[in-house]
Amino acid sequence: xxxxxxxxxxxxxxxxxxxxxxxxxxxxxxxxxxxxxxxxxxxxxxxxxxxxxxxxxxxxxxxxxxxxxxxxxxxxxxxxxxxxxxxxxxxxxxxxxxxxxxxxxxxxxxxxxxxxxxxxxxxxxxxxxxxxxxxxxxxxxxxxxxxxxxxxxxxxxxxxxxxxxxxxxxxxxxxxxxxxxxxxxxxxxxxxxxxxxxxxxxxxxxxxxxxxxxxxxxxxxxxxxxxxxxxxxxxxxxxxxxxxxxxxxxxxxxxxxxxxxxxxxxxxxxxxxxxxxxxxxxxxxxxxxxxxxxxxxxxxxxxxxxxxxxxxxxxxxxxxxxxxxxxxxxxxxxxxxxxxxxxxxxxxxxxxxxxxxxxxxxxxxxxxxxxxxxxxxxxxxxxxxxxxxxxxxxxxxxxxxxxxxxxxxxxxxxxxxxxxxxxxxxxxxxxxxxxxxxxxxxxxxxxxxxxxxxxxxxxxxxxxxxxxxxxxxxxxxxxxxxxxxxxxxxxxxxxxxxxxxxxxxxxxxxxxxxxxxxxxxxxxxxxxxxxxxxxxxxxxxxxxxxxxxxxxxxxxxxxxxxxxxxxxxxxxxxxxxxxxxxxxxxxxxx
Numbered sequence: 229x230x231x232x233x234x235x236x237x238x239x240x241x242x243x244x245x246x247x248x249x250x251x252x253x254x255x256x257x258x259x260x261x262x263x264x265x266x267x268x269x270x271x272x273x274x275x276x277x278x279x280x281x282x283x284x285x286x287x288x289x290x291x292x293x294x295x296x297x298x299x300x301x302x303x304x305x306x307x308x309x310x311x312x313x314x315x316x317x318x319x320x321x322x323x324x325x326x327x328x329x330x331x332x333x334x335x336x337x338x339x340x341x342x343x344x345x346x347x348x349x350x351x352x353x354x355x356x357x358x359x360x361x362x363x364x365x366x367x368x369x370x371x372x373x374x375x376x377x378x379x380x381x382x383x384x385x386x387x388x389x390x391x392x393x394x395x396x397x398x399x400x401x402x403x404x405x406x407x408x409x410x411x412x413x414x415x416x417x418x419x420x421x422x423x424x425x426x427x428x429x430x431x432x433x434x435x436x437x438x439x440x441x442x443x444x445x446x447x448x449x450x451x452x453x454x455x456x457x458x459x460x461x462x463x464x465x466x467x468x469x470x471x472x473x474x475x476x477x478x479x480x481x482x483x484x485x486x487x488x489x490x491x492x493x494x495x496x497x498x499x500x501x502x503x504x505x506x507x508x509x510x511x512x513x514x515x516x517x518x519x520x521x522x523x524x525x526x527x528x529x530x531x532x533x534x535x536x537x538x539x540x541x542x543x544x545x546x547x548x549x550x551x552x553x554x555x556x557x558x559x560x561x562x563x564x565x566x567x568x569x570x571x572x573x574x575x576x577x578x579x580x581x582x583x584x585x586x587x588x589x590x591x592x593x594x595x596x597x598x599x600x601x602x603x604x605x606x607x608x609x610x611x612x613x614x615x616x617x618x619x620x621x622x623x624x625x626x627x628x629x630x631x632x633x634x635x636x637x638x639x640x641x642x643x644x645x646x647x648x649x650x651x652x653x654x655x656x657x658x659x660x661x662x663x664x665x666x667x668x669x670x671x672x673x674x675x676x677x678x679x680x681x682x683x684x685x686x687x688x689x690x691x692x693x694x695x696x697x698x699x700x701x702x703x704x705x706x707x708x709x710x711x712x713x714x715x716x717x718x719x720x721x722x723x724x725x726x727x728x729x730x731x732x733x734x735x736x737x738x739x740x741x742x743x744x745x746x747x748x749x750x751x752x753x754x755x756x757x758x759x760x761x762x763x764x765x766x767x768x769x770x771x772x773x774x775x776x777x778x779x780x781x782x783x784x785x786x787x788x789x790x791x792x793x794x795x796x797x798x799x800x801x802x803x804x805x806x807x808x809x810x811x812x813x814x815x816x817x818x
Contacts, residue, residue, distance in 0.1 A: 751800020
């Protein structure tokens, strides 16, 4: 009986919950329903990651109402959002005249804190019905100085907020905030903090209410379109040029090698040179095979992860939901762990690796360990500054459980599948037991030179898109042109494949058979140029300052470039591997 009664009460509560309309999740309200105004964060405008709790500034708090916190998803917490009730009473479609929130007394400490905040252009962010609203704490401007009869700079704080909320039917469409009534920041002063709300009807649709936050003039500028077209034309030109050169060159090589094989001319054989001479060494296992397999397996996962996230973003508006992109990335990362195990296990077995369990473990921990170390250092800095960018222990434990319970089992399954579908020594030519000596080559034929030069063209195809991505991440713009990103992603992969094929051909033609690591470095060197560009962007396009923001900027950029290095390096290996197997399949090598 107790169990049935409990079940009946639960069903009744669920039924009652279904009739509640006032909710910022279903975005439907009735007249007089309370609309919660959520406070998010406050911080210097030019330092996006330096964010603090709103009441870290000595604002007075509304009395007579408990200030609850909003429950957030894991993706929201990782993005540094933590919403708390502002305590301001806002009711749907009911105008609110100027109302006092509380009396704010400014003492010596408050004067110093507010003055510094105004000098640093502190701003705060709020949410109404999941729509972001921004406001400035105050302004630093000229004021009359009674002591000398002149004028001097003085900090002023805004004491009144006027909300203008537009609605269509029972839905909120638009929210605007006007900060008014600046008062001088003077110790011993007491100012009332006030707010007012006016409601305006509009014919704008709910589906398009987030369009006002999208900077169409910036992201859909002619320069953006031209960069995409320019990159596309470069791909066409590069593909045609590489195909023409390699087809003609390889045709001559095949004719020369076939003629020498048929004539058995000892003099010609003695004078042979080129990529055929290393056919017995080209499929030797690369040095540090376990690490190499782990990197390639991680690259498989990153390629799948980026593809999945971009495709999901193409069919869903991730910019209008807090934490949606981060949550999707976490889910996709966990599910694509199968690909990392598959790629690592298959490559490790093909080259005859014996310690496959160690390779599997290294693949599982390689990327998470690097990310954890960097995140731990950044989190330590954020905790020292008491910033909201810090991640709680609960969030860290949650991510660890996701990795242990979802990512690791899928990686193990992928490893077994990869090993079961791969044959050891599956190469088109016989592999010699002894390594052939590598001749001394010119500087432009050395692996390091080829690797560095190979990254220039792929970087040239994406650097303009990098500007838009960096600006959206570091300068408060919502990135929404995922179609452009998908095209640039495809262009990057194609250019990287062709460039590394050319690099590999030059390397083998110089009778240097160390193509595996060279092809990986050639593809991954794009990340080096991206990191150098991020340094240029930091110095010329931002006004960031301070240890917290600087460490976060270069920490995130280092992680981004590391992931880009592994991903493009894997693409370079895959393209070169296909090319090497093709050219050695056709010729007679025994």
